[in-house]
Amino acid sequence: MASEGGPVIDQLRQRLDSYSLRAFPVELPEAAVLMPFTDEADPQLILTVRSATMPTHAGEVAFPGGKRDPGDANLLGTALRESQEEVGLDPDVVEVLAELSPLASRFGMKVTPFVGLVAPEVPLVAEPGEIDEIFRVPLSFFLDTRPDLSSPIDFYGKRFRIPSYYFEDKRIWGLTAFMILDLINHAFDAGIPFEESA
DSSP: OOOTTOHHHHHHHHHHTTOOOOOOOSOOOEEEEEEEEEOSSSOEEEEEEEOTTOSSSTTOEEOSEEEOOTTOSSHHHHHHHHHHHHHOOOGGGOEEEEEOOOEEOTTSOEEEEEEEEEOTTOOOOOOTTTEEEEEEEEHHHHHHOOOEEOOOEEETTEEEOOEEEEETTEEEEHHHHHHHHHHHHHHHOOOOOOEEOO
């Protein structure tokens, strides 16, 4: 199916069709996030700044998402429900492209990202108790910018370098940056390793 967004979105679709989920051997409570891209020639990635009053990740850049509720049919349902609650994104206007491999957060959650497409003009409204700001970053920024990588850290038996991007006045780092790197490494051959052999 041809995309209104053109060749970049077409490549995203095609490459994500061949994405293989990595094993996640640790049992942890589950959460899910949505990675929403706008369907246009220079796609924009929609991100949030979490409220400074939140108990975890306060004031940090994050994708819309949260913990799985007992009433969620599956993790995709979690990601879509949380996105509606946090930024007013109607689940019916999201075209889900792929599920990516789960990652462990530093707060002991297994977080599964889902990549979605939305119209560029999609209406969004921040939930004031949870979200301080909604902003967009061009996908081209991540393709053209190499992140800063920390010294290696040991985490759940693996060694990682924590990536940080700096976009305008925002620091995009940690789990959110890991998810972006996983996506662009697979879909656009970015070739930025963040996991090291033990």
